[in-house]
Every structure is written in structure tokens, then in C-alpha cells.
Amino acid sequence: MSRQISSLLAIAAVCVTIAPAPAFAQTSPKKAPVDCSAVKCIALTFDDGPGQYAGTLLDTLKKYDAKATFFLEGQYAKSRPQYVKRMVAEGHELGNHSYRHPDFTKSSEATIKAEIQQTQDAVKKAAGVEPKLLRPPYGMTDVRVSEIAEQFGMPQILWTAGSEDWASKNVEAIQKQTLAVAKPNAIILMHDWVKQTVDGMPSLIKTLQHKGYHLVTVSDVIKEEKLEPGDAFPLPQGWEQ
Template sequence: MKSPIRIVLAGGCALGLLSAPAAAWAEQPAAAAPKPAATAKPTAKPTAKPKPVDCTKVKCIALTFDDGPGKYADKLLATLKKHDAKATFFLEGQYVKSRPKLAKQIVDAGHDIGNHSYSHPKFTETSIDEIREELQKTQDIVKKVTGRYPTTIRPPYGLLDDDTKTVAAEMKMPIILWNGGSRDWATRNEKAIYDEVLKNAKRDGVILMHDWVAQTVTVMPKLLTELKKQGYHLVAVSSLPGAKALKPAEVFPVSAAADKDLSTDSPTGDPDDFAESPADDS
């Protein structure tokens, strides 16, 4: 028979063994919850610049807009951007002066700009000194407003003579005419403008239009959609084959200078033609 003292001692030891670990666990601090692994931020990929269109390999056409910046130019620029299209704007100095923000928007959007005189006189009825003044005055105001000089000349109404070529040679600028029109200034009708452009559209063609004609700007989304459907890439004149290496006073398109029907695409300057871009309050 075991001694009562031993039983008590044994019981006490057993109780100590049971209680000691519990006290030890209580003294240990709670383990901190593991921090979630940091998620690496995705590296933004640089936006790739669109490759320039090679018009020797694809079908191109150049839409050109005279007498600008017209009062609807901002709407036209938005449409061109939406359709990933480039164009060429032949600016008049007087409207660059009155609409400087629109002129700057044209340049900032990456479109070509040309010199279309300051006040739109007929160069064939103007002295060589006046031609020189008209073009230089426009060069100066466009540079001041946009930070860029026009690099080409389009004489008003497409009227060209030796004096104009002489001044163009002095200024080291080629002359850009057209080989297809829209007659937007005459019809002021969306369907008529649409049909006329499509009738004259051809590969490497240069089409004359006006950004001050409201119907031209309104029909532009439909027109661009159809031209692209027909396989055309809408480019600035400088992208067309033969336009990049033009010499001062050289005329482009080559056949345009000899085209007797060229003037029918442009207002003649008679009051009934409504040839002038309207002012902002008209």
C-alpha cells in the first residue's frame, strides 16, 4: 500500500505538469498575421506611334481645305481624328489672325499646312510685289500663331502665272493645285458634295474642298467612311508619291497646271460665287 504522502506528492507533481505549459503558452505573444505580398504594378507600355502610310504600296487620296481656318474647322478636326485621317489645310492669313486657336489646333493635330495668301486676291491680276507681300504676310502670321511656317503655296482660285512662280521660287516653296473638286462652295448640298468627291476620287488624287462650308463638314463622316470602304488611305499631300521631292515653284499634281477645267472646281471670285469664308458672326 502506497504511503498517503507519496500520493499527495505525486498528485501535486501531476498538477504542476498540467498547469506549467498553459502558463508558458499564455506568456508568448500572438503571432503577427503575415502581410500580403505586394502586387507589382503593371508597367505601362509606351504607345506606339502609327507607322507612316506608304502610298507607293497602298491606295491613297489627299483631301485639301482652302480658305481656312474656317469657322467649322474644330468639328472637321474632330471627325478627321476619329477616322484616323490626315489632310492639308491651305490657310488664309486674315483668318489665321481672326481664328488663331483653330489654326493652332490644325498644326497640333499633325496636318499639313499651306499658304493660300492673306486676303485671297487673284494673283493673275496682282503685281509681283503684291503677290510677294500677300504670301510673306501669311507666312509671318502662321508662324507667329502656330510655331510653324507653311511649306507649300496654293494660289487663290488656282490661278497661276509666271510672277507667282517667281515668288514661289524666291520663297523656296512648291505650288500645290488639285485634280479633283467637290464644288461644295457652289452646291452647299451634302449629297451633291458626297457624289462629286466620289466621282473625282482616284488613287493619289488631290481633292479641293472648303472647311467653311457647313455641309462639307457635316457630310465628312459619311464621306470618309465610304472612301475607306473603297480602300483609300486619307493622307496629307506630302505623303503622296512625287510630292516629297518637289522643288521650289514646281507644280503638283503634275497635270494640274495644264488642266483647263481646273478653275471650274474653284470659286471664280465673282460676288455670286460666295467665295469668301464667312466671318464668325455671319
């Protein structure tokens, strides 16, 4: 049992407003891995995809030599396998975000396990790899969800701040919010199904890079955290080390 789970007694499900061991060795083979203890790093993470605009987003990331982490829903990994395959081929990191996005804290143990496993299977079929990170839907987790994540050998990755793209659906607002919460080793929640997020990404990436940020994967950012399966990072409010 992980060190976090064993320290929790009885804790209610928490809604996280803030997001492991490396999922894959997905830094470009042509470049040395980024050392986020020495340079400014930021991890942009995209939930619920691959969305219909994923191809355009991948084009932008490739153009600016930026990496990202995609927390995929199994149903879309199954229906859009070409994007999953391309994400891996281009050095991005993949995470498991359930199959149909139910609230795990309100789901049965059997349902949670099926949601995780079906997504693992869909991603593996699409790209030949299995995610090593779990982001529970809505960022909702508790002791039971953590124990199941531990059984799958997966840390839970939440976020330090969100772009609020799903709410605003406005390019300028998304850019402004993301830049406002950007800080070294931040993990930012975004969505590749939001067209305005994808539309505004070229300018946003250029601005972040101008500010000295390296756009990297989650695993690059949290490399020194030594997370164990079942651990949640960043810790939800009310959890103890």
C-alpha cells in the same frame, strides 16, 4: 531657277480646274508613315480657312484617324489661331493660300510677296511653324507667280479634282462628286467654310476608308514627285515639263 520655269517661254495665266517636299513631319508619331506607292491614298485639301466650322471638321478627322491639308488664308489664321495650332498638333499639313485671296496673276509683285509673307507670319505666330506649300488663290498661276513662289522656296500645289462644294452647298452632291473623282493619289479641293462639307464628312470618310483609301496629307501623296520650289503640281494645262 526650277526646271519648269526655265522651260516656259511666254504663257498666259491659267485657271486650274484640277491641285512638295513635306511641309512638316506631320504623320502621327504613334504610326509609321503611310507608303502611298503601296496602298491607296487620297489627300483631302481645305481652302480659305480656318473657317468657322474648322473645329467640327477637326473633331471628325480625329475620330476617324484621317489626315488632311489645310491651305490657310492669313486673315483667318490671325483671327482663328486656335484652329491653326490644333491642326499642327493633330498631325495635319498646312499650306499658304494668301492673306486676303487676290488673284495673283492680276496682282503686283509687291502685293503677291506681301500676301505670302503676311500669311507665313500669321501661321507662325499661331502655331510656331511656317507653311512650305503654296496654293495660289483660285488656282491661278503663271511664270511670274512661279518665280515668286520659287523665291519663297515653295512648290505650288493645285488639285486633281474638286468637290464643287462651294457651288452646290449640298451634302449629298458634295459626297457624290467627291466619290466620283476619288482615285489613288488624288488631291481633292474642298472648303472648311462650307457647312455642308463639314456635315457630310463623317459619312464621306467612312465610305472612302471602306473603299480602301488612306486619308493622308498632300506631302504623302506627292512624295515621289521631287518637286522644286516654284514648280506647280499637277501641271496646269499648257505647261510643259
